[in-house]
Amino acid sequence: DAGVIQSPRHEVTEMGQEVTLRCKPISGHDYLFWYRQTMMRGLELLIYFNNNVPIDDSGMPEDRFSAKMPNASFSTLKIQPSEPRDSAVYFCASSSLTGDGYTFGSGTRLTVV
Amino acid sequence: SQQGEEDPQALSIQEGENATMNCSYKTSINNLQWYRQNSGRGLVHLILIRSNEREKHSGRLRVTLDTSKKSSSLLITASRAADTASYFCALGPGYSTLTFGKGTMLLVSP
Numbered sequence: 046d047a048g049v050i051q052s053p054r055h056e057v058t059e060m061g062q063e064v065t066l067r068c069k070p071i072s073g074h075d076y077l078f079w080y081r082q083t084m085m086r087g088l089e090l091l092i093y094f095n096n097n098v099p100i101d102d103s104g105m106p107e108d109r110f111s112a113k114m115p116n117a118s119f120s121t122l123k124i125q126p127s128e129p130r131d132s133a134v135y136f137c138a139s140s141s142l143t144g145d146g147y148t149f150g151s152g153t154r155l156t157v158v
Numbered sequence: 159s160q161q162g163e164e165d166p167q168a169l170s171i172q173e174g175e176n177a178t179m180n181c182s183y184k185t186s187i188n189n190l191q192w193y194r195q196n197s198g199r200g201l202v203h204l205i206l207i208r209s210n211e212r213e214k215h216s217g218r219l220r221v222t223l224d225t226s227k228k229s230s231s232l233l234i235t236a237s238r239a240a241d242t243a244s245y246f247c248a249l250g251p252g253y254s255t256l257t258f259g260k261g262t263m264l265l266v267s268p
Contacts, residue, residue, distance in 0.1 A: 136201070151200045
């Protein structure tokens, strides 16, 4: 397996624009997580899915953030409209209930100017 | 807070020395995990220790867990320059979600 695949690796966008981050989890993993990492706040859990169903989105900072998982092999995190304070590294991770730990993607570094 | 707290925040050692990082927490846990993050990369899972376990080994890594003191330690023996990274403990109150600490930055100099 190629691991958890995220795209794009880097995204620079202007304030007010829509941003879509993409994630392909490991095949067979039934949990998918979106985290955000900043120097100030560390790693924050934004939302997680189990079997494609959103379970807990209490970490999503505002209504500007939304996430979907239309099938077991794809998830998106959308920010609309983006703001400079959204600048961070966004990680997707997946896991299975029977496995050991999470597998993280390489992240998307988002810069909103 | 369900977040673990790593100590020290930063650690600088020479190759060949051992590195010890600690994690303290306040809540009940089901398991505790350690992850490594190299600069500019995603986190990599190192080891998971369950609440009924006291010690686990994986290669040069040794993890201990003391649930009575609500603390865990990660020991890296015979460190190498390639071990330079940030190390995070993550608490699993259940299995499905993890909360991460702020991490320990380890620098191993040749």
